[in-house]
Amino acid sequence: MNAITISANGHVTFSKALLRHLRVRPGDKISLDRFPNGELRVRTVRPVGKIDGFFGSLKREGQRPNSIEEMDEAIAKGWVDEP
Template sequence: MAQLTVTAKGQITLKKELLEHLGVKPGDKLEVDLRAGDVVVLQPIEKKYSIEDLAGFLKPNGIHLTLEEINEVIEKGWAGELED
């Protein structure tokens, strides 16, 4: 069990292992649910993406395939012939 310290401003910092356990990264948001008996539940909020968030998502990475090569990869994928 991790221990957290409350600062003079009434803030806490979650330890890295807690953030990793929750699967959250900088900029992500958490929902806080107060339960009976001094229980606090933290849950990550699923991020909603907009079309603007996707800008630049398909940046070229140096791999260039012809349509024939792309079709070959697709065929191998459907046939279960691709390695992980």
């Protein structure tokens, strides 16, 4: 059992082992689900992204976007001609 002490201000501190188990770091969020018998379920809150946030993320600095024709050509080559 992992006991947690409550401070005078009502704050709690999780041990490093528990934080590692939850896979959280400073700034991350956790969720507490309450149950009628006084139990809590602690879960990591994972941000839900949208595909819009991914667009352009692989672009290198100074690189222009490839045209559809260039993409089709690369697919047809199968990337075997160039590293």
